Amino acid sequence: MPAANVDQQSLRGFLRMVEQDFPDEIVRIRAPVGLGHETTALVFELERAGKRPVVLFENVDGGKMPLVTNVAANRGLLAACLGVTPEDLPTAFRERCQRYIPCELVKEAAWNEVVIEGDDVDLTKLPVPLQFKVDAAPYITGGQLSARDPVSGVDTTGFHRFMLRGKNRLGVSLHSGRRMYEYYRRAEEKGEALPAVITIGIHPLHYMGSMVYAYPPNVRKFEIIGGLFGEPYRLARTATAELEVPAGAEIVIEGEILAGVREPEGPFGEFTGYASYRSTQNVFVAHRIRMRADAMYHSVVSGMSRDHIQVSCITREGEILNALRRNLPNVRAVHVPHTTCGAFLAIISMKKTADGEPQMAMMATFGTELYTKQVIVVDDDVDIFDMNDVLWAVATRVRAEKDIVLIPGAKGAVLDPISDPENFTLTKMGIDATRPLGRDFAERLVIEEADRARARAILAQAGINL
Ligand SMILES: Cc1cc2nc3c(=O)[nH]c(=O)nc-3n(C[C@H](O)[C@H](O)[C@H](O)COP(=O)(O)O)c2cc1C
Structure with a gap:
């Protein structure tokens, strides 16, 4: 036995x-x-x-x-x-x-x-x-x-x-x-x-x-x-x-x-x-x-089942975070969503202390994980596990002429249907969706937790329990 x-x-x-x-x-x-x-x-x-x-x-x-x-x-x-x-x-x-x-x-x-x-x-x-x-x-x-x-x-x-x-x-x-x-x-x-x-x-x-x-x-x-x-x-x-x-x-x-x-x-x-x-x-x-x-x-x-992809999301999040933390202690978290096949997109949250750090994070990610071909870097006020929040940051903080980095001819995944059928290369793309440092930037609208709690209590009295 x-x-x-x-x-x-x-x-x-x-x-x-x-x-x-x-x-x-x-x-x-x-x-x-x-x-x-x-x-x-x-x-x-x-x-x-x-x-x-x-x-x-x-x-x-x-x-x-x-x-x-x-x-x-x-x-x-x-x-x-x-x-x-x-x-x-x-x-x-x-x-x-x-x-x-x-x-x-x-x-x-x-x-x-x-x-x-x-x-x-x-x-x-x-x-x-x-x-x-x-x-x-x-x-x-x-x-x-x-x-x-x-x-x-x-x-x-x-x-x-x-x-x-x-x-x-x-x-x-x-x-x-x-x-x-x-x-x-x-x-x-x-x-x-x-x-x-x-x-x-x-x-x-x-x-x-x-x-x-x-x-x-x-x-x-x-x-x-x-x-x-x-x-x-x-x-x-x-x-x-x-x-x-x-x-x-x-x-x-x-x-x-x-x-x-x-x-x-x-x-x-x-x-x-x-x-x-x-x-x-x-x-x-x-x-x-x-x-x-x-x-x-x-x-x-x-196929795209959770059984096939979930572990890839977790392992890639872990591997990329390990690589980034060696050089960038201000990186907060990494998310590799299921929606993008648990492989192709990585979203990085950082507390930016100097311009150029998002670009360092992008390059370290591409050097760590060959399957990843798109990286979005956001500030730490953005919830990287909520694609709505991430896309809002891209929509409002990206200056296309400055914040998009393209790396042509990089090694991609063989199974990526858009990689070159002969040598499996493709263009990798980094998007810096962090706010520019050192100058005023529009203030994000927030509703304080106390106001939210009060709103929920009023709604509960009206019979609407959220
Ligand atoms: C369910 C599943 C199936 C996989 N199928 C393959 C495959 O057919 N060929 C392949 O090269 N990698 C495949 N992979 C990825 C490899 O298992 C993974 O890259 C692994 O780290 C390779 O290990 P190695 O370093 O021993 O080559 C698959 C992963 C999962 C989760």
């Missing part, structure tokens, strides 16, 4: 916490559901109604294996994983992901209960849903890909989309161009395949930690995830290049990313809200599947 702490670091441990402490935030669907677009449509319907529960499909595709989804859509649940309030989530995340805690290697893992090898490997038996009509095939969307740098030996872990191409063959795209892309490039340069393992069914803190990208090259991402747990992350060793993956996972797929092989991959419904036809077109071949005897299948809802 795995140790209790392994269990607490697992998807199961998370589901138990939700069931015990937030019973209204988990929905069990017992009705039979197919692998068409039903699971995606159901979660988007919930989102439209403002609901973000974890969803457990108990009878999907004939009930072979339960499917759990929408695990990371709910800010309150993510905050609970760190033991903080939703308001404190970005700060707590930012602080803890800088405490690297060495991992602990455990001997036993529940995913060794079932081992399928060689010709018996059949990934089509997993309940992999087709998420959007446009998707080229069913996609594994909750797979954490782990591999080791062929040069330094340091490993990494991160979500990558996997297109189901056959019993043991998956299309994979390494477009985010971070460590996995570089590790693969180094292996391929030597003419070698990259041994790799896909882990399905992990705790949301693993999801969050895996999205961190600004950290020293000798640090393992599993050590960052340990920092989020506040204790060593328990890993167990696989038979593929001795790669280590979470001992509490549900399903482990061992294999390799082939060198010198490219096959069509996509289209796939991406976080941009568009069908994406762009891909690095790599190929993963599976040699072995290990899983718990009662394994659950975890799927991340793709």
